[in-house]
Amino acid sequence: MTETVKDSIKMVDIYVMGKRYTVPETLTIIDAMEYAGYRLTRGCGCRAGFCGACATVYRIAGDYELKVGLACQTKVEEGMYLAQLPFFPGRKATYDLEEIKPSAAYFAQLYPEIYRCLGCSSCSKVCPQDIDVMQYIAYIQRGEFAKAADISFDCLMCGLCVSRCPVNIVHYNAALTARRLFGRYIANADPFLAERTKAIDAGELDAEIEEMMAADKEKLQEMYNNREIEK
Numbered sequence: 001m002t003e004t005v006k007d008s009i010k011m012v013d014i015y016v017m018g019k020r021y022t023v024p025e026t027l028t029i030i031d032a033m034e035y036a037g038y039r040l041t042r043g044c045g046c047r048a049g050f051c052g053a054c055a056t057v058y059r060i061a062g063d064y065e066l067k068v069g070l071a072c073q074t075k076v077e078e079g080m081y082l083a084q085l086p087f088f089p090g091r092k093a094t095y096d097l098e099e100i101k102p103s104a105a106y107f108a109q110l111y112p113e114i115y116r117c118l119g120c121s122s123c124s125k126v127c128p129q130d131i132d133v134m135q136y137i138a139y140i141q142r143g144e145f146a147k148a149a150d151i152s153f154d155c156l157m158c159g160l161c162v163s164r165c166p167v168n169i170v171h172y173n174a175a176l177t178a179r180r181l182f183g184r185y186i187a188n189a190d191p192f193l194a195e196r197t198k199a200i201d202a203g204e205l206d207a208e209i210e211e212m213m214a215a216d217k218e219k220l221q222e223m224y225n226n227r228e229i230e231k
């Protein structure tokens with residue numbers, strides 16, 4: 001980087017676990033932490049807003065509001081006090097998908113806390129994917145699993161919804177179960193998928209799989225863009 005370019009980049013002060021660092025304002029939180037010398041072995045995955053590993057809470061100096069975001073998608077700001085949440089503890093019900101049924105009554109045994117929802121919408125407001133979390137919980141309460149599966153599909157399971165829920169609902173795990181119920185009992189069986197699975201088991205696609213594993217990024221993109229899509 002030339003001196004001129006370097007000098008033109010505005011620097012901001014951020015605070016990681018209370019310690020101040022001066023970093024370029026163009027960086028995301030993850031990049032800024034690495035710029036500051038952190039080696040991230042937790043709280044960092046895809047770096048593209050897909051894996052949900054980098055949930056972060058922060059507050060801007062002088063602002064009362066506690067904010068959240070994905071560290072790989074959120075740019076640093078002056079006076080940002082932040083802490084990462086690489087894991088947020090949430091209860092996960094155990095069940096046998098072959099034994100539970102897609103009904104609200106069965107679901108209530110797994111996640112009874114969903115009926116304590118106060119309708120505060122904290123979960124929806126906090127979601128970095130802009131998912132209407134409160135709405136899918138309402139769908140699950142009524143046993144409308146297809147709708148819940150549909151609107152929760154982009155969930156990254158970052159856990160931020162759970163971190164703000166006043167009645168301790170574990171939304172992302174409830175949504176995962178709803179999607180499983182939808183896939184197992186409600187969605188129509190897909191003949192294309194069954195055919196492809198059979199072909200994989202029979203080794204008929206081994207050469208294609210080898211080709212994919214050996215491909216570089218550009219080649220993979222090309223293959224993806226030209227892939228056969230089920231009707």
Ligand code: FES
Nearest residue numbers: 045046047052072
């Ligand atoms: S690192 Fe995967 S969502 Fe941020």
